[in-house]
Amino acid sequence: MKLFGTAFFRSDNEDIEAAYTNGVLAMQAGEYNQADRHLRQAAKGGHVSALFNLGLLHGACDVSPMDPDFAIDCLYKAADAGHPKAKELRLGFLEPADRGSYGTVNLVHNASQMDPESGLNYMVMLNACRLIEVLCRQYSATDQVIAYELDGASYSDYPMVHRYIERTGVPADFYRNGLDSLESGCPADEITDVLNQFSIALKGAGFAEKTVIYARCTIVGHLIRSSRHGSRSKPLLGKEEFIG
Structure with missing residues (x-):
């Protein structure tokens, strides 16, 4: 070859x-x-x-x-x-995300530039998954972010979100009251704020609400699978199967 x-x-x-x-x-x-x-x-x-x-x-x-x-x-x-394209992506996106040095402002900006007609951009989604994982690990914020996100998700009116929570395998006792557990300005609070900004950017770009929810659940789902809870978590679903 x-x-x-x-x-x-x-x-x-x-x-x-x-x-x-x-x-x-x-x-x-x-x-x-x-x-x-x-x-x-x-x-x-x-x-x-x-x-x-x-x-x-x-x-x-x-x-x-x-x-x-x-x-x-x-x-x-x-x-x-x-x-050649993979080399370009490694230098510009993958390695900075792995180091935790890819700016969250850049991540949110890139999300705002995605075109709904083209679907979720592969590099933006991969960057988001890896960067959030790395930042949580660097600042020992993984459990707090997971608890916050799953507690928030538990109030959703969408059955697809509750099915997602079940697939994570994280027990309700772990994330109950997670929304109220973060101190303002702590690392976990800052990271969940990035997720909020990411979702707002997708909405501003014109993505449907269910797609915005899917993207956030996928990022958090990846975080869960990379954490100590990962052994109980089922594989992540693609967008069409997730939304159903």
Whole structure:
């Protein structure tokens, strides 16, 4: 196999290349779970563009279950293999988020620039998932943020949100009264404020309310799965299955 020049990769193995092609065609047809299966097959065979497209597919929340960590890992691997766009994303987005140095102002601004007709942007969602996770870990705020978010979610009128809470596996005793537990200005308070601003930015960009809720639940759901509660949490759902 060889990596070619700038924009793409082609495998010398016909089966691997066919799997990649089938994956791309499935993506174009909106058959995202089928695309995921084909692209995973191609990626196992070392297809760099398949890795990149898996990052896009999961990051954009099109496939169910979706996995932000898997998406980010695919993009890192594609970058390591020389994929030009993946290299650009690693330097500009992924590595800063992993360090916790990607500014929350930038994150909120990027959310405000998303186009509802194009759906949730894969890089904005992946950045949000990883950055919130890292900030919570750096400031020992994970449990407080989870309790705040799940307590708030428990007041939702949407059945999809209550199904989400059940899938997290976090017991109600843990998050009860979480909305009232944060001191003003503490790290957890600042992080939940970023989530509030992120949601407001999506609404301002024209996203439907259910999509805004889904995005926030996905970010928090990823935080839960990366925390000590993760062993009880079920995989995250893609947008269509989450909303139902």
